[in-house]
Amino acid sequence: MDPSEVEFLAEKEMVKIIPNFSLDKVYLIGGDLGPFNPGLPVDVPVWLALNLKQRQKCRIVPPAWMDVEKLEEMRDLERKEDMFTPVPSPYYMELTKLLLNYASDNIPKADEIRTLVKDIWDTRVAKLRLSADSFISQMEAHAKLDNLTLMEINTIRAFLLDSLNCMYKLRSNMQPGSSKGQLTDY
Amino acid sequence: MFIADIRKEFYEVVANQRVALLVAADIDALCACKILQALFHCDQVQYTLVPVTGWQDLGTAFLEHKEQFRYFVLINCGANVDLLEMLQPDDDSIFFICDTHRPVDVVNVYNDTQIKLLIKQDDDLGVPTYDDIFRDEDDEEGGDSGNESDEGSEPSGKRRRFDEGAVERRIERQRAKREWEARRREILFDYEQYEYHGTSAAMMFFELAWVLTKDTKDMLWWAVIGLTDQWYFKAYFSRTNHSCFFYVTDIATMQRHVSRHNHRNEDEENSLSIDCMRISFEYDLRLTLYQHWSLYESICNSCYTSCHFKLWTLNGQKKLQEFLADMGLPLKQVRQKFNSMDMSIKENLREVIEESSNKYGMKDIRIQTFGVHFGFKNRFLASDMVHATAALLESTEKDESDSDNFIKALDSLSRSNLDRLHSGIDQAKKKLIAVQQTVASCICTNLILSQGPFLYCYLMEGTPDVKLFSKPMALTLLCKYLLKAFVHSTRNKRCKLLPLIMAAPKDVEKGTVIVVGIPPESETSDKKNFFGRAFEKAAESTSSRTLHDHFDTSIIELKTEDRSKFLDALITLLS
Numbered sequence: 001m002d003p004s005e006v007e008f009l010a011e012k013e014m015v016k017i018i019p020n021f022s023l024d025k026v027y028l029i030g031g032d033l034g035p036f037n038p039g040l041p042v043d044v045p046v047w048l049a050l051n052l053k054q055r056q057k058c059r060i061v062p063p064a065w066m067d068v069e070k071l072e073e074m075r076d077l078e079r080k081e082d083m084f085t086p087v088p089s090p091y092y093m094e095l096t097k098l099l100l101n102y103a104s105d106n107i108p109k110a111d112e113i114r115t116l117v118k119d120i121w122d123t124r125v126a127k128l129r130l131s132a133d134s135f136i137s138q139m140e141a142h143a144k145l146d147n148l149t150l151m152e153i154n155t156i157r158a159f160l161l162d163s164l165n166c167m168y169k170l171r172s173n174m175q176p177g178s179s180k181g182q183l184t185d186y
Numbered sequence: 187m188f189i190a191d192i193r194k195e196f197y198e199v200v201a202n203q204r205v206a207l208l209v210a211a212d213i214d215a216l217c218a219c220k221i222l223q224a225l226f227h228c229d230q231v232q233y234t235l236v237p238v239t240g241w242q243d244l245g246t247a248f249l250e251h252k253e254q255f256r257y258f259v260l261i262n263c264g265a266n267v268d269l270l271e272m273l274q275p276d277d278d279s280i281f282f283i284c285d286t287h288r289p290v291d292v293v294n295v296y297n298d299t300q301i302k303l304l305i306k307q308d309d310d311l312g313v314p315t316y317d318d319i320f321r322d323e324d325d326e327e328g329g330d331s332g333n334e335s336d337e338g339s340e341p342s343g344k345r346r347r348f349d350e351g352a353v354e355r356r357i358e359r360q361r362a363k364r365e366w367e368a369r370r371r372e373i374l375f376d377y378e379q380y381e382y383h384g385t386s387a388a389m390m391f392f393e394l395a396w397v398l399t400k401d402t403k404d405m406l407w408w409a410v411i412g413l414t415d416q417w418y419f420k421a422y423f424s425r426t427n428h429s430c431f432f433y434v435t436d437i438a439t440m441q442r443h444v445s446r447h448n449h450r451n452e453d454e455e456n457s458l459s460i461d462c463m464r465i466s467f468e469y470d471l472r473l474t475l476y477q478h479w480s481l482y483e484s485i486c487n488s489c490y491t492s493c494h495f496k497l498w499t500l501n502g503q504k505k506l507q508e509f510l511a512d513m514g515l516p517l518k519q520v521r522q523k524f525n526s527m528d529m530s531i532k533e534n535l536r537e538v539i540e541e542s543s544n545k546y547g548m549k550d551i552r553i554q555t556f557g558v559h560f561g562f563k564n565r566f567l568a569s570d571m572v573h574a575t576a577a578l579l580e581s582t583e584k585d586e587s588d589s590d591n592f593i594k595a596l597d598s599l600s601r602s603n604l605d606r607l608h609s610g611i612d613q614a615k616k617k618l619i620a621v622q623q624t625v626a627s628c629i630c631t632n633l634i635l636s637q638g639p640f641l642y643c644y645l646m647e648g649t650p651d652v653k654l655f656s657k658p659m660a661l662t663l664l665c666k667y668l669l670k671a672f673v674h675s676t677r678n679k680r681c682k683l684l685p686l687i688m689a690a691p692k693d694v695e696k697g698t699v700i701v702v703g704i705p706p707e708s709e710t711s712d713k714k715n716f717f718g719r720a721f722e723k724a725a726e727s728t729s730s731r732t733l734h735d736h737f738d739t740s741i742i743e744l745k746t747e748d749r750s751k752f753l754d755a756l757i758t759l760l761s
Contacts, residue, residue: 020399055228056400100459110459 006151010094011047016061018042019052046095050102060103065089066096068109071116078123084147093121093151121152128152132160136167187298188307189282192394196282196304197225199257205233206255208247208263210737211592212659213575214286215262217388217412220599221395221405222259228400237592238263240735241272248273255279262286262387263737268293269301284390286383286416287737292319292374304390311384314373321366380714381739385436388412396443403463406443408599410465410556411575413440414568437554441467444556463560463601468567471536472553474618475570478611481527481535482510482520487618489667493674494548498626505546513542560601574610575599577617580657620651621664625671634672636681639760640703642753643668645690655690656700658741664688665704673707682707687717687756692743698733699749703740715740724755 012030023036033044041061044052052058065071065088078085089095096117104110128148135143189195205226209219219235226233234255236247244263251258258281265285270293275281283294284304288311294301295313305311392409395401413436444465473491476484485491485506495509496502510520515538519527536552543551557567579595598606624645628634634643645652655661669686676682685706692700703717718739725732730748744752 055230056402057228104459105462107459110461 001154001157003151003154006091006154007094007098009150010091011045011050011098013046013089013091013095014043015046015049015063015095015099016041016043017049017052017058018061019058021057046098050098053103053106060099060106062099062107063089063095065092066099066107066113068112068116071113071120075116075119075123078120082127084124084127084145086147087149090149091151092117092149124148124152125155128156132156136163187295187301188303188305190307192304192390193397195302197394197398199280200259200282201229201231203231203257204255205231205257205259206247206251207233207235208238208244208258208260209235209592210262211237211239211579211588212262213415213572213579213595214386214388214412216575216579216592216596216599217408217415218261218284218386218391220408220596221388221391222261224402224405225391225395225398225400237589239588240737241267242735245273248275252276252279258282260285265290265294265303265305266381266737266739267291270297275300284387286385286387288382288384289313289377289380292377296320306385306390312377314377318373319370379719380716381718382714383416386412386416389436389440392443401443403447403465404601406440406447407463407465407556407558409443410440410568411571411599413437414555415572415576418569418572434554440556461561463558465556465558468555468557469536469552470555470557470567471539472551475573475611475615477524477565477567478570479615480521480523481515482517483615484524487615487622489670490548490551491543492622492625493667493670494546496671496675497622498629498671498675509542509546512545513538564604566607570611571599571607573614573618574607576659577613578606578610580654580660581613582653582657617654617660617663620654621660621667624649624651624655624664625668628668629671629675634668634686636678636684637753638757639684640756641669641672641681641684641686643686643688644699644749645688647691647694652690656692658700658702658736658738661688661690661700661702662704662741665702669704669707685717689744689749691746697746698743699746701742701744701752720756720759724752724759727759728752728755730755 018039018041019036020038021036022038023034025032025034030045033048034042036042049058049060053060070088074085074088096114099107100110100114107113128145131143131145134140207219207222209215223233223235225231234251236251238244238247244260248258252275256278258279260281260283262285264281264283266287266289268291269281269283277300280300280302282302282304290303290305290311290313292314294303296316386409388409389412392401392405395405413433417433444467447465472488473481473484474488476488486497491497495505497506510517515531519531524532540552543549555568557565559565575595575598578598579591581591581594594606595610597603598610627649628643634641636642645655655664665686665688668688672686673682683706685704687701687703689699689701692698701721703715703721705715721732721740721742722734724730725734725742725744728748728751730752731745732748732752733743735743
């Protein structure tokens with residue numbers, strides 16, 4: 001999976017906006033949206049929020065978790081725990097990037113938020129790498145990881161699967177008699 | 187006709203239509219175009235952008251697009267000529283003209299159906315009243331022609347029908363008509379003899395955005411750049427006041443917008459991300475590009491300082507060294523890139539320079555301008571952007587057509603194309619150095635000749651960098667600097683009040699030169715430019731082969747062989 005595909009999936013999340021135009025309810029295949037009234041908050045998917053923001057038709061309200069104190073707590077918790085802590089949103093990384101790129105003037109203390117989210121991400125990815133490393137070195141059969149987001153899984157998926165495949169091939173070639181020393185060609 | 191409510195009569199009319207944007211090639215037009223494009227993107231209006239460099243381009247563009255488009259928006263072109271006569275459009279084509287060229291042609295002002303002028307209607311325009319120039323011929327002539335046709339068809343015997351009264355009345359009417367026509371010619375001549383510029387087009391479109399409450403900081407910045415361009419490259423003129431007056435009022439307007447935007451977002455707890463654009467109002471130095479160059483180079487190559495110090499003389503160089511020593515700036519610091527100068531020097535630089543320059547007779551080394559700041563590295567003054575974009579617009583690289591240059595210059599105005607902007611700044615530096623060197627060589631070799639009613643200078647073909655000066659804006663810049671330098675260096679009091687005409691080779695294969703005329707340097711800055719009409723008349727009287735293609739009538743193209751007779755005609759015309 002491409003990171004851009006993950007970002008595409010992330011754009012389905014809902015976010016609150018305050019429009020400055022009025023429009024009746026819109027009936028889309030994925031669900032209903034609206035009605036839009038100027039000054040009244042309404043929940044829309046992120047893709048629509050960004051489009052409207054670029055056309056200067058709305059103001060984006062940052063999600064509740066996108067707050068400096070809450071993110072600081074989460075970051076500290078993440079650093080303390082060995083396991084993965086629950087995330088603010090299953091797409092926290094993508095949402096941060098999208099919202100801070102296009103709507104940073106609606107989000108207070110945008111730079112600090114960016115730094116905090118990056119810290120949380122770094123800690124979690126480091127834990128993931130450690131865990132993958134121990135999985136491979138101890139040759140476990142299965143592992144259970146809670147609270148991982150799709151983006152994090154995506155970063156390690158390709159590497160982990162390929163390396164496990166390679167190791168399987170090496171192991172199966174090492175066992176005497178099973179394949180009579182035939183090496184499969186790739 | 188003038189539009190009163192720009193939102194209802196312009197924007198809401200074109201919002202659901204397909205529009206053709208015909209944009210002239212100058213910075214103010216580029217900025218206005220960017221603002222309008224941003225507005226169109228917000229509302230998903232379909233448009234086609236066509237850059238035009240002259241009247242012929244405008245004509246061809248119109249012919250190409252008149253089948254598909256009904257609405258045309260002309261930016262910085264078309265107001266000073268009878269547009270309907272020139273383009274011969276169909277009756278349902280509507281033209282919205284936002285142009286800074288003045289005087290606005292009277293036909294454009296009084297046409298109610300097809301021409302809509304996006305220009306502020308203030309007293310400064312001085313348009314003659316309708317009755318002074320147009321006359322409903324039907325009523326007057328009806329009686330006459332009735333009589334005359336009667337007279338013509340009937341045999342001479344019927345002439346006895348005319349009594350004295352009718353003949354007298356007819357003679358009266360004819361005399362009144364002749365008087366009226368004479369007065370009309372005089373009024374029109376007065377109105378059209380001087381060419382000048384009005385308020386920036388970019389500001390007009392920014393006000394439209396403001397009225398629609400869709401104004402962003404980007405648009406505000408583009409409006410500021412357009413306004414600064416008016417100051418740098420064009421003659422800013424008011425019939426009744428100083429030219430500086432308009433600049434100051436416009437700056438005040440822009441400053442109000444800037445503080446409104448700044449207050450909207452900033453406050454103590456919720457500070458804005460560093461990547462957001464911050465526009466600030468500065469009282470900054472008049473040294474061109476000094477923040478992207480070294481201070482020394484900037485002082486040497488800025489018109490203001492170079493003319494006051496007379497840097498083309500040895501004495502001037504010495505004075506410059508004295509000046510730097512007076513401020514306590516070590517040469518090593520001053521010659522390195524501005525961003526690498528010591529912080530202790532940079533902190534009070536402006537005040538220190540202002541103090542010292544007062545001693546050397548440069549009272550206006552600081553002017554009020556705007557700067558922008560986004561990200562950690564990027565700081566630009568409005569004048570930097572103007573020079574960079576102008577250099578890109580008139581870049582003389584081979585294999586680049588005018589429209590390519592236009593698109594590149596347009597791109598450089600966006601915040602995301604910083605490398606293009608930086609390359610523009612580099613080209614602007616080269617251009618400025620070339621201008622200074624040419625000015626120095628012209629003054630030192632006395633290339634400026636006084637021809638009586640004006641000064642004249644011709645750049646020979648072998649002059650270094652002469653290719654840069656085959657473009658109108660670059661040549662106008664050179665002209666202005668040269669005139670300033672000349673005024674500072676000459677002792678002849680009469681010559682200081684003369685205007686300057688400059689000619690440079692434009693196209694070697696076709697054998698043409700480009701001729702530019704600028705008004706004299708004066709303290710009151712009454713930049714009335716009468717060369718437009720003068721050039722036309724001189725060309726007619728000598729039947730020289732000229733091309734009056736540029737939107738500014740004071741810039742023409744002329745065949746090299748006709749140069750001398752054209753000049754002679756001008757001399758006789760203007761003396």
